[in-house]
Amino acid sequence: MKLQKLLTALLICLATTAVRSQEPADVESRLRQIDEAIAASPRYVAEREAKISLARHALGQASGKDRYDVSFRLYELYRPFVSDSAIYFLRQCIALAEQQGEQAEAVRCRSLLAIRCSNIGLYDEALNILDSIQPGSGLDKTVVGTYYEAYNNVYGELSYYTRLDDMRGHYQEEEQRYKQLMMENLAPTSESCLLRREQTAQGRGELEASMAVNDEWMKTVEPGSHPYALAALYRYIEYKLRKDTAQMMFWLTESVLADIRNAAMDQGSMWELANELMLSGDVDRASRYISYTSDCANRYGSRQRNWQIAPLLSHIANEYKTQSERRATQLWWTVALVSVLALLLLAALFFAHRRNKQLHSARNALKASNDGLAAANSQLATQKDALAALNAQLQTVNAQLQTVNAQLTESNRVKEAYIGRFMSLCAQYIDKIDNYRKMVNRKMKNKELEELFQLSKSTELKEKELEELYENFDTVFLHLFPNFVDGFNSLLQPEMRIHPKKENRLTTDIRIFALIRLGFEDSSKIAEFLHYSVNTIYNYRARIKNGALGNRELFEKQVKAL
Numbered sequence: 097m098k099l100q101k102l103l104t105a106l107l108i109c110l111a112t113t114a115v116r117s118q119e120p121a122d123v124e125s126r127l128r129q130i131d132e133a134i135a136a137s138p139r140y141v142a143e144r145e146a147k148i149s150l151a152r153h154a155l156g157q158a159s160g161k162d163r164y165d166v167s168f169r170l171y172e173l174y175r176p177f178v179s180d181s182a183i184y185f186l187r188q189c190i191a192l193a194e195q196q197g198e199q200a201e202a203v204r205c206r207s208l209l210a211i212r213c214s215n216i217g218l219y220d221e222a223l224n225i226l227d228s229i230q231p232g233s234g235l236d237k238t239v240v241g242t243y244y245e246a247y248n249n250v251y252g253e254l255s256y257y258t259r260l261d262d263m264r265g266h267y268q269e270e271e272q273r274y275k276q277l278m279m280e281n282l283a284p285t286s287e288s289c290l291l292r293r294e295q296t297a298q299g300r301g302e303l304e305a306s307m308a309v310n311d312e313w314m315k316t317v318e319p320g321s322h323p324y325a326l327a328a329l330y331r332y333i334e335y336k337l338r339k340d341t342a343q344m345m346f347w348l349t350e351s352v353l354a355d356i357r358n359a360a361m362d363q364g365s366m367w368e369l370a371n372e373l374m375l376s377g378d379v380d381r382a383s384r385y386i387s388y389t390s391d392c393a394n395r396y397g398s399r400q401r402n403w404q405i406a407p408l409l410s411h412i413a414n415e416y417k418t419q420s421e422r423r424a425t426q427l428w429w430t431v432a433l434v435s436v437l438a439l440l441l442l443a444a445l446f447f448a449h450r451r452n453k454q455l456h457s458a459r460n461a462l463k464a465s466n467d468g469l470a471a472a473n474s475q476l477a478t479q480k481d482a483l484a485a486l487n488a489q490l491q492t493v494n495a496q497l498q499t500v501n502a503q504l505t506e507s508n509r510v511k512e513a514y515i516g517r518f519m520s521l522c523a524q525y526i527d528k529i530d531n532y533r534k535m536v537n538r539k540m541k542n543k544e545l546e547e548l549f550q551l552s553k554s555t556e557l558k559e560k561e562l563e564e565l566y567e568n569f570d571t572v573f574l575h576l577f578p579n580f581v582d583g584f585n586s587l588l589q590p591e592m593r594i595h596p597k598k599e600n601r602l603t604t605d606i607r608i609f610a611l612i613r614l615g616f617e618d619s620s621k622i623a624e625f626l627h628y629s630v631n632t633i634y635n636y637r638a639r640i641k642n643g644a645l646g647n648r649e650l651f652e653k654q655v656k657a658l
Contacts, residue, residue: 122342126349127381130369133356134388144359148173164192164201171208176322176360179216179397183209203229204239207246214250215362216397222250241281245288248274285316287323294330298337307334325354329365348372361396363389380553427533434526562627570602573610583658584609587651592643604628608636609655617652 133140151173155166167188174182186209193201206229213222231243248271255267275292282289290313297306310331317324328351335344351365366389374382539548574580584606585593596603602610604626611622619633626633637652644651 123345123349126346130349130352130356130385133353134384137356137359137388140357140359144173144177148177161196164189164196164198167192168205175212176358176362176396178361178395179212183212186212199232200235200239203231203235204242207239207242210246211249214246214253217253219250219254222246226250237281238283241278241286241288244274244278244281248278248292285312287313287316287326290316291326291330294334298333303334303337310334320354320357322354322358322360325351325358325360325365328354329368332365332368345372361392363392366392383549427529427536431526431529431533434529438526566607567601569610570607571600573602573614574600577610577613577658580610580613580658581606584655587645587654588640589643589645592640605636605640608633609640609652612652613655613658615656 148170151166151170155163155170158166167185171182171185171189174185186205189205190202190209193199193205206225210222210225213219213225226243226246229243231240251267251271251274255264255271258264258267279289279292284290284293290309294306294309294313297303297309310327313327314324314331317327328347332344332348332351335347348365348369352363352369354360355363355365366385370382370385370389373379373385536548539545539551581594581596581602585595588594594603594605596606607626608622611625616622616625619630619637623630623633641648641651646654
């Protein structure tokens with residue numbers, strides 16, 4: 097029994113790998129949806145490009161006012177997609193509006209152009225465009241409000257990114273002045289006003305008021321649309337300020353999904369999600385997400401987004417370096433552990449050999465005793481009745497000893513086969529670990545961190561080692577019990593019999609009962625070895641026993657006798 101426990105511990109040690117802590121089920125489900133959306137991203141991009149292609153075709157056939165409308169439609173399609181193209185079609189709209197004498201539309205488009213420039217970091221260009229506008233009188237309040245919004249936007253960006261404290265104060269004053277003018281001219285339910293109302297309430301710490309504004313905002317946007325992504329992002333900020341992690345992550349992932357599905361390349365939520373995942377320790381996902389949003393920012397052409405992403409990319413690289421060093425340390429500890437286990441195995445072999453010598457001595461003593469009893473029987477023929485009784489007792493003892501000897505012989509055979517195979521596996525595993533250490537050391541020395549990262553996140557090594565472990569187990573077991581599969585099937589009803597597809601391999605069902613044949617009756621131990629849940633092992637055992645020919649309660653006992 098002690099040897100069985102030692103063998104179980106050693107097998108589990110070889111088969112076990114580190115298990116990463118999981119996200120809560122609901123967050124993990126949302127992240128899987130994002131992974132699927134990223135995989136489908138080329139399809140979403142193709143859909144937007146198809147709409148753009150149709151609009152460009154329509155532009156080639158349009159004239160007059162229709163040409164302006166189609167150009168503005170192209171601007172709206174490009175606005176979250178490619179900044180340079182959006183700016184190009186806004187400039188086309190400005191030229192068409194001026195040709196058609198639509199002064200109000202020209203002012204509105206110039207204001208929108210200034211907003212585009214400030215959003216991608218072109219602050220001087222934005223101010224020059226606004227300074228060139230002569231709003232005049234008689235313009236629609238919405239056009240005037242958009243003009244003031246453009247000023248508010250550029251000064252807001254300048255106040256946020258400047259490193260000069262005195263200039264920040266000036267920019268903030270201008271930002272507030274133009275925000276007031278904008279709010280006086282735009283509709284309170286417009287996206288621009290709702291956004292700034294919510295920002296103002298958040299800045300004052302009035303969370304109830306800011307949430308009320310966001311509720312009002314959410315009623316004006318269609319779920320899943322690009323405007324919905326921005327409203328959802330600010331709802332995430334609301335819950336983040338309230339420290340409600342579950343709702344916070346839900347709305348952040350809602351914003352991310354809306355951006356991806358609308359093929360928006362100008363993303364504010366994805367890099368925020370990558371940062372949250374980095375803080376929670378999910379470096380792999382954070383790296384994938386920040387790489388995706390970095391590619392989107394490059395396609396969109398926003399240097400501002402690249403400024404925001406760069407620090408996070410650097411932090412991820414440092415985190416990978418730390419993890420690589422930690423894995424190298426773990427490899428050294430694993431080598432030490434395997435060495436200790438090898439010493440323990442040698443000790444077990446020594447004690448097994450000593451026990452075999454004791455059994456051999458006992459057999460010789462028993463044989464000498466039997467020889468003496470035979471001689472005594474020949475001399476005491478006159479005491480036939482007493483000797484008959486004694487012979488019956490001796491026969492019983494001999495039968496018991498033979499049974500014990502047979503069990504010991506089989507046990508020794510199993511132990512010798514498994515211990516021999518296990519020593520071979522230990523030696524192979526030490527070589528594999530050492531080769532892996534050398535490879536990790538070489539890649540770290542060459543600073544091949546990306547290749548090391550791809551290698552470290554792959555589960556191929558674990559799957560290969562598990563397959564080799566099960567193959568070795570099957571080979572040794574069938575060598576020891578070559579008729580086990582046929583005997584096992586003879587205990588089952590014809591429709592329940594199992595025939596392995598590969599020669600010298602066992603199926604999962606047969607492997608479970610092979611372990612039971614070796615004395616592993618505890619489902620939790622079998623589950624640890626086979627990497628299944630305890631419930632799965634219990635269901636396998638119950639299903640097979642239900643297909644037994646005889647009494648299902650005696651089935652496992654019959655298996656042990658095979």
